[in-house]
Structures are given as structure tokens and as C-alpha cells.
Amino acid sequence: MxxxxxxxxxxxxxxxxxxxxxxxxxxxxxxxxxxxxxxxxxxxxxxxxTKVDLAHELAERYARRDTRQLAGKMEAAEQATPDPALQLLLFLEQFIDIAEQWTTPYPGCLFASFCYEAGLFEDRTTEVMRDSMLVWRTRIADKLRAAAARSEPRLPVDADSLADAVTVVFEGAFIVSRTLDDARIVAQQLRHLQNYLRLLFGLEAAAIERAA
Amino acid sequence: MxxxxxxxxxxxxxxxxxxxxxxxxxxxxxxxxxxxxxxxxxxxxxxxxTKVDLAHELAERYARRDTRQLAGKMEAAEQATPDPALQLLLFLEQFIDIAEQWTTPYPGCLFASFCYEAGLFEDRTTEVMRDSMLVWRTRIADKLRAAAARSEPRLPVDADSLADAVTVVFEGAFIVSRTLDDARIVAQQLRHLQNYLRLLFGLEAAAIERAA
The missing domain is CATH 1.10.10.60 (Homeodomain-like)
Incomplete structure (x- = not known):
């Protein structure tokens, strides 16, 4: 073109x-x-x-950006510290830093929007969304397994579902933030997820500050 | 009628x-x-x-059911134990028990569906959805404050945003469950939230089983 x-x-x-x-x-x-x-x-x-072709390209572009966000922020965390648990905290910290700047609710996630109109798209579009979520799961779960190998978590947790929690918190917080018209909710909820990881792996807040 | x-x-x-x-x-x-x-x-x-009148009545009915769920499950938890932190774990346990039975992804939340088509509804409908989420926040945050007064949480947490985490996990898990076509995700994510509360308030898994 x-x-x-x-x-x-x-x-x-x-x-x-x-x-x-x-x-x-x-x-x-x-x-x-x-x-x-x-x-x-x-x-x-x-x-x-057709309009479904447009929808498909939008999903593909959203997935590419989403994957870039994941890779860029994870690499930055990896450069800051060799500790995989701490890397995950720093990974989340970067999103918290961004979300704390928002003054109006973030419009949300294209995949969530499409999810609630699922009947209208082609299977190939649904696959793009699914694959994108699974890329996040895999990358974060690998990190969680590395963290668990280094120091046993305080409770037995499944790495895949804990990795999914990152996507779950984003998706859920976007909806609550929009519905309550409160821009602070995404950062607050990511902080709770970060707290959970801190408690699981026994990390102090000071460790994040030192590594950041 | x-x-x-x-x-x-x-x-x-x-x-x-x-x-x-x-x-x-x-x-x-x-x-x-x-x-x-x-x-x-x-x-x-x-x-x-009009269709927006129908949408409004659907939101009202959904909110009524939602509030009934909240009240019924919280009262059951209150009858099982006087400990507010444990009450919250039992509150979540009841939803986990239900979600563990699902064999296909739960269709999701009407409010989330409406949230992503927000431009199409009247203000009074948006208010019904907001009020419903705030009822959950208030009821759960009161319980969290009672729990914190009894035993200091391991990390300083804000009761309102921690209460919102319940709604956030439901909303986010519905979307991930639908997108990944995996019915187990809602129960798994509620379990992570329950774990977070356990770690915050220092409660053993056995305490849930004894009270349940």
C-alpha cells in the first residue's frame, strides 16, 4: 500500500x-x-x-500492541533485577505508574468489548483475542515458576491461573472504573495484585523501591 | 398488572x-x-x-438479584462465624462452590455488557449499575474495617478499594473465562482473592473448613 x-x-x-x-x-x-x-x-x-474484516484487523492491531506492552515492560523489569518475583512486582509497578496519571477512566479493552458482542465476529477474530491472552499467561507463568523455584510461595498456587490474574485485574478494573466513573481504580487494583504477590513471595515494599 | x-x-x-x-x-x-x-x-x-425502557428494567432486575446474592451469602457467612475476616472468606467460598460446578463459561455480567455500550443508555440506567456496585463496596468494606480493627492486616490496605476487588475479580474473570472458553477461571480467580485475604489477615485454610 x-x-x-x-x-x-x-x-x-x-x-x-x-x-x-x-x-x-x-x-x-x-x-x-x-x-x-x-x-x-x-x-x-x-x-x-466488510465490517467484520475491520473488526479482525482491529483485534490484530490491539493484540500486537498488547504483546509489545508485555514484552517491553517485562524486559525493563529483567534489566532492573535478576530476581523473578521482584521482576513481576516491577512489571506491575510500570502499569501502576501509568494508571496513576489517568484523570478520566480508561476507555477499556477492545477484547472485553468484543467479548460481550461475541456472536458478531468470525472465529479467526476470537482466536486472535484468545492467543493474545495466552501469550500473557505463558510469559507471566514462566516468571512465576522461576520465582517459586527460588523461594517457595507462602500458599500453594497454580502458576497459570495466577498469571491470568493480571489480565483479570485489568479487565475487571476497566469495567468498575468506567461504571463508577473513577479513574483511580485500575492503579488501586493493580496494587492489590502486587500486594498479593508480595505476600506470596515474602517481598518488602523497600525491595521494589531499591530495584526500580 | x-x-x-x-x-x-x-x-x-x-x-x-x-x-x-x-x-x-x-x-x-x-x-x-x-x-x-x-x-x-x-x-x-x-x-x-422503548428499547431503552427495557434496558433500564433489565438493569434494575439485575441489580436486585445482585444485591440479594450479596445479602444472602453475607448473612450465611455471619451465621457461621463471628470473625469478620473469616466471614469474608466464607462469603467468597460460597461463590467458589457455585463456580466450580460450571461446565461452560458463565455468560457474564449484564453491567459489563452495558458498560461497553455505555453511549446507548439513559443516565438513570447508568446510576442503577453504579449504585449496585457501591452497595457491594459498602457492605464488604464495612466487614474489612471490622476485620482490620480485630487484627491488623499484614500490609496497609484501603478497605474501599479492597472491597472493589471482589467486583473486579468477578468482572475480569467472566471476560477471561469467555475469551479462553474455560469454565474454571472464575472459581480459580476467586480463590486467588481469597488467598490474598488469608495472607493479609493471617488465616489458615483449616479455619475456613472448620467454619464452613
Whole structure:
């Protein structure tokens, strides 16, 4: 695609994502996307043959960004300390730092939005969302297993489901934050998850500060 | 409303809720609700002048049921033990017992579904959802404050945000469970929250079993 075509492609996706996060996928008409992106219907259909194609590309882009967030923040934590439990605390600390800056509720997660309109998408789109969540599970569970090998957790815990707790807290906190119209909730909930890991692995708050 | 009218009213709401949980509110056409409930368009509009009126009544009914769940399970816990921290563990244990029986992912929470289509509802409907979440926060936070007064938690925690964690875990676990098509996730995540409370208040697993 020519440079201009790429820019238009991105503008359509950005407009669609913003509308979908505010009102859902089904309620977002192609006409609204066209109006917001400032393009013609012909241009829209040149880029996206159908609305489900657009939904699929949005899910793919969201998954790519999500995976980049995971990798970037985990690598930063790995560079700060060799201790895997502490790495996980620092991994969460980076998200807490960001979420503490928010002054309005975060619009939420595209996957959660799609999840509650699940009947409307193709299987390949559902797979993108599932694979993305499993990438998080695997990366975090590996770290949890390394942490448990170094020092036994205070309670017996399953690494996969504890890894899922990160996604669970994000997803749940987005919903409660939006519903209560309170921007602080995501940071607060990530802090509770961090507390849980601290208690499980017996880490002091000072250890996070020293490593950060 | 006559007895028959009440039955029809409920049948419309049940049909609508099931469709909305599967595909979202916007995608759920009145024609689909009519077909599923086996009624005429005239009957539908006799009961619900508009679709947003139906949405509002669905939110109200969901909130009533939600509050009943909260009250019933908290009272059962209070009857089993006078210890407020242990009451909270037993409160969660009852939901874990239910969630462990599920063989397919729970369809999720109506409020979460509505949250991601927020632009489509009236303010009074948003208020019903907010009030319902705040009832949970208040009831659970009171219990947490009573528990903290009896025995200092191992880490300093804010009662309100820790109370919100219950709603956060439900909401997040519903989404992850649906996306990964894994029915076990809600019980697993509630268990992690229960573990966190156990570690905070220094309670053994045996204490739950004795009180249950």
C-alpha cells in the first residue's frame, strides 16, 4: 500500500476503535466511521471489504500492541533485577505508574468489548483475542515458576491461573472504573495484585523501591 | 398488572437478557426478542414503550438479584462465624462452590455488557449499575474495617478499594473465562482473592473448613 493509503487505513482504524470503545461494535455504523475519518464510502470499502474484516484487523492491531506492552515492560523489569518475583512486582509497578496519571477512566479493552458482542465476529477474530491472552499467561507463568523455584510461595498456587490474574485485574478494573466513573481504580487494583504477590513471595515494599 | 401480564413481562425480559448476553444490546433487535419470547410486536410495546425502557428494567432486575446474592451469602457467612475476616472468606467460598460446578463459561455480567455500550443508555440506567456496585463496596468494606480493627492486616490496605476487588475479580474473570472458553477461571480467580485475604489477615485454610 502506498504511504497515503497506509495513513488512510490507520485513520479508519483509529476512528473505528474510538467509536467502538464508546458505544460498542454493533452500534458503530460504517457511516459514523466514514464521517469521523473524513473519507468516502468508496475509500472505506477499498480498505475493508466488510465490517467484520475491520473488526479482525482491529483485534490484530490491539493484540500486537498488547504483546509489545508485555514484552517491553517485562524486559525493563529483567534489566532492573535478576530476581523473578521482584521482576513481576516491577512489571506491575510500570502499569501502576501509568494508571496513576489517568484523570478520566480508561476507555477499556477492545477484547472485553468484543467479548460481550461475541456472536458478531468470525472465529479467526476470537482466536486472535484468545492467543493474545495466552501469550500473557505463558510469559507471566514462566516468571512465576522461576520465582517459586527460588523461594517457595507462602500458599500453594497454580502458576497459570495466577498469571491470568493480571489480565483479570485489568479487565475487571476497566469495567468498575468506567461504571463508577473513577479513574483511580485500575492503579488501586493493580496494587492489590502486587500486594498479593508480595505476600506470596515474602517481598518488602523497600525491595521494589531499591530495584526500580 | 394481571398475573398473565406479569408472566409475559418476565418472558420478554428473560429473552432479551439472554440475547444481550450473547451478542450485546445494540445487536439485539426487538424482532429477535419478540420471536424468542413468542409474542407480538403490540404486546412488546405494551410492556416496554422503548428499547431503552427495557434496558433500564433489565438493569434494575439485575441489580436486585445482585444485591440479594450479596445479602444472602453475607448473612450465611455471619451465621457461621463471628470473625469478620473469616466471614469474608466464607462469603467468597460460597461463590467458589457455585463456580466450580460450571461446565461452560458463565455468560457474564449484564453491567459489563452495558458498560461497553455505555453511549446507548439513559443516565438513570447508568446510576442503577453504579449504585449496585457501591452497595457491594459498602457492605464488604464495612466487614474489612471490622476485620482490620480485630487484627491488623499484614500490609496497609484501603478497605474501599479492597472491597472493589471482589467486583473486579468477578468482572475480569467472566471476560477471561469467555475469551479462553474455560469454565474454571472464575472459581480459580476467586480463590486467588481469597488467598490474598488469608495472607493479609493471617488465616489458615483449616479455619475456613472448620467454619464452613
Amino acid at each position: 502506498a504511504r497515503n493509503g497506509e495513513k488512510t487505513h490507520k485513520a479508519i482504524m483509529d476512528a473505528a476503535e474510538e467509536l467502538i470503545m464508546a458505544q460498542g461494535y454493533s452500534a458503530t455504523a460504517i457511516d459514523q466511521i466514514i464521517a469521523r475519518a473524513g473519507i468516502t464510502k468508496g475509500t472505506f470499502f477499498y480498505h475493508f471489504p | 394481571a398475573r398473565n401480564g406479569e408472566k409475559t413481562h418476565k418472558a420478554i425480559m428473560d429473552a432479551a437478557e439472554e440475547l444481550i448476553m450473547a451478542q450485546g444490546y445494540s445487536a439485539t433487535a426487538i424482532d429477535q426478542i419478540i420471536a424468542r419470547a413468542g409474542i407480538t410486536k403490540g404486546t412488546f410495546f405494551y410492556h416496554f414503550p
